Amino acid sequence: MGTWIKETDKAIYLMDGAYYLQKIDKTAHTGQVEGETFFRTGQLKTWLNSKEPPGFFLVSVGTGVSEPQPLPPPPAPPLSQGITITKSPSQVKIYQPYQVAGTASTSLVGKTVELYIDNSSSPAAKTTINDNQQWLVQSVFIAVPKPQVRNLKVVAGDASDVATLTLTPYIEDHPGGTKLNLGGSVGSGGSNRASDVRKVQERLIALGYTFANKNYETFVQTIRLFQSIISGRTAVRGVDGRIDVNGRTQRFLEAANAPQWMLMPSRGVGFYNLEVIDQPWDKHDYGIDWMSNVIKAAGIHYELAYRKNREGIAPIAVNDVSLPQGGDTIDHAGHETGNAGDLALPRLDGDFGGITWSDRRYDRPATKAVLEALRAQPWVNKSTLYFNDPVLINQRLCSRAAGHDNHIHFEVMVPPTP
Ligand SMILES: [Zn+2]
Structure with a gap:
């Protein structure tokens, strides 16, 4: 269907179907006759001189019809390129793995997705986009950084597809992050001041080692268990069972990420x-x-x-x-x-x-x-x-x-x- 022209009280329209493509507003003519309007003809000339000029001219002046609407833009094409983040936290606890998940266009299926933190050149995590066009990467913060807000970037395939997010790492509320202020060493062969022993037992119990105060032997065995854990051993051995003042065992006992x-x-x-x-x-x-x-x-x-x-x-x-x-x-x-x-x-x-x-x-x-x-x-x-x-x-x-x-x-x- 070709174009046509419609004139209303307000304007002259170049119409396509029920919508207009262009319009020329009428201007009030300050002459002697009240209600007269005029418009400049330049635009009208281009319409009429186009390769396929409007087929007819409909005059609808004084009829009270509503003004036509502009041709709506075509709907946006469906996502054919790139990656989208569908799931990500805004805050993450340190030492707790967090996930960033999303979708990708079909052309990216099987391609890698990499997670970069700030301007780092090596990825913090990496995965592959699965057949359902989904991906998930996981990483962890081991300290609260300064500044605290991190800028993260997810890069897919040949790096032409990028999505970004920000994250704020924080320390989880924990039974501790406490200071023990030991006056002397505690445990096997230690000074074992009563107040120090009590502080260590209370701390161990707060961390879930509820058996720590059963008797002295179990207490030392619990310290050895704790020391083996923070040494990465899978057996309780090769540790001395003693907490030295401000030594590694004390520091781990006091830490916000002490093993519970x-x-x-x-x-x-x-x-x-x-x-x-x-x-x-x-x-x-x-x-x-x-x-x-x-x-x-x-x-x-x-x-x-x-x-x-x-x-x-x-x-x-x-x-x-x-x-x-x-x-x-x-x-x-x-x-x-x-x-x-x-x-x-x-x-x-x-x-x-x-x-x-x-x-x-x-x-x-x-x-x-x-x-x-x-x-x-x-x-x-x-x-x-x-x-x-x-x-x-x-x-x-x-x-x-x-x-x-x-x-x-x-x-x-x-x-x-x-
Ligand atoms: Zn096993």
């Missing part, structure tokens, strides 16, 4: 703790909050990166961590300090456990995704991720260790000394 002793989480997004839920007779249910945080964060990662919207994929299945007061266990060589855990293997029937990697029910793609979720956690020790599936070892996702045909073993590292 706790019952491990029973279930959450992407994970299920079969040890806690299904095995009331087995007491390897305890560990430190650093471990709990890793389990929760890996579960979220696994869910978003692999399991979401898919029926019948097994969750991350947590097994033994440590006994209620840590320490020696006949079931494991390590697993004494709440920083090491085992995972039962995902099965193709959506259940888990009771199989080895050579079983036909073994779900290798899910296991791969579990290992990737663990490796995405900044505090998971990549060199002590044990599992004997040769295919996944070849992909450098885990390494071989005797006795690890039927489960994955993982450990959590110690954050920097405060």
